[in-house]
Amino acid sequence: MFVSFSRRATVLLASCAVAVIAASLATATPERLVERIGHHLSEAESELATGRVRVPPDADSTPAALPRPGDVAVCDEPGRDEVVALPDTAANGDQTRSVWIRRPPGPDSADLPVLYLLHGSSSNPRTLMEAGVGDLMDRQMCRSGVEFVIAAPHGQVEDGATTEWADAHDGSFALESFVTGPTVAAVEGEHPRPRSLRAIGGFSMGGYGAAALALRNPALYSQVVSWAGYFRVDDPHGVLGTDTDPHSPDNLLEPEDVRDLRFMLVEGREDHTPLQEGRIQGEAERFSGLLTEHGMTVTTLLPRGGHDLRTWKRTFPDVADFLVAGWASTP
Numbered sequence: 001m002f003v004s005f006s007r008r009a010t011v012l013l014a015s016c017a018v019a020v021i022a023a024s025l026a027t028a029t030p031e032r033l034v035e036r037i038g039h040h041l042s043e044a045e046s047e048l049a050t051g052r053v054r055v056p057p058d059a060d061s062t063p064a065a066l067p068r069p070g071d072v073a074v075c076d077e078p079g080r081d082e083v084v085a086l087p088d089t090a091a092n093g094d095q096t097r098s099v100w101i102r103r104p105p106g107p108d109s110a111d112l113p114v115l116y117l118l119h120g121s122s123s124n125p126r127t128l129m130e131a132g133v134g135d136l137m138d139r140q141m142c143r144s145g146v147e148f149v150i151a152a153p154h155g156q157v158e159d160g161a162t163t164e165w166a167d168a169h170d171g172s173f174a175l176e177s178f179v180t181g182p183t184v185a186a187v188e189g190e191h192p193r194p195r196s197l198r199a200i201g202g203f204s205m206g207g208y209g210a211a212a213l214a215l216r217n218p219a220l221y222s223q224v225v226s227w228a229g230y231f232r233v234d235d236p237h238g239v240l241g242t243d244t245d246p247h248s249p250d251n252l253l254e255p256e257d258v259r260d261l262r263f264m265l266v267e268g269r270e271d272h273t274p275l276q277e278g279r280i281q282g283e284a285e286r287f288s289g290l291l292t293e294h295g296m297t298v299t300t301l302l303p304r305g306g307h308d309l310r311t312w313k314r315t316f317p318d319v320a321d322f323l324v325a326g327w328a329s330t331p
Contacts, residue, residue, distance in 0.1 A: 165209025
């Protein structure tokens with residue numbers, strides 16, 4: 001449930017030169033030979049629970065974006081950071097929540113993927129900004145040739161309770177509603193994305209939240225990246241109330257509409273972070289097994305290191321390749 005340092009304290013420019021193309025194909029791994037970004041809706045966006053996201057254009061009316069490794073705008077100019085304050089209307093009282101949005105240079109468009117990113121229990125979006133997550137992801141966009149937007153909402157509450165990125169049972173906050181409603185509307189605006197171009201990821205508690213929100217809102221996202229997440233409920237402040245099964249990722253794999261979600265699970269080999277029961281170490285292996293049993297796509301990374309951003313940032317190249325492969329796939 002921690003974010004960075006402890007549990008509570010821690011993406012081809014087309015060329016006329018055949019030789020250039022041949023060299024690229026010779027050195028690329030199969031997963032990185034991306035041909036196009038697909039735009040395919042699994043179901044009408046009007047069925048989203050929030051009702052706030054407009055229906056994107058039909059797939060055949062939206063131009064596909066071609067990967068251009070080393071020749072996208074972010075190779076020459078860094079992404080643009082913006083922090084916006086949005087009304088948190090789903091929660092009790094007159095509240096606002098901030099969202100860090102980092103956009104690649106140039107205009108926004110419906111074929112530009114979005115990675116929604118959830119921080120952990122002891123940090124906030126500013127932690128991710130100051131850790132250089134934006135700059136590091138810019139490098140991966142340049143390398144892979146596919147740019148994307150990063151959007152990280154603020155998931156803390158005044159009393160310091162671990163929010164689990166959920167809607168509190170007592171109505172005191174509604175983070176799931178905020179992430180899946182106002183945040184998506186603000187980030188995508190007049191260029192709503194199809195489900196196939198949305199991913200959600202997170203660190204520690206955010207890794208849990210990414211898995212839970214994707215499985216609970218499968219019409220909204222197509223890919224999940226969980227860094228040091230846990231996949232059963234770990235709710236020390238009781239924000240979920242007594243009925244926690246609907247929030248436990250390992251209990252949410254039966255519905256057919258979640259089966260095409262793609263998961264990447266990252267867990268440091270030395271991550272011994274305790275949970276209420278057990279610890280984070282082994283959660284990736286356990287959940288990967290469950291996903292495999294249900295015929296779902298999962299990739300697991302076990303990097304050297306523990307429960308910290310230094311460990312997780314080293315996996316960004318693999319994460320970017322995973323996301324780009326998913327965004328490029330077609331049904």
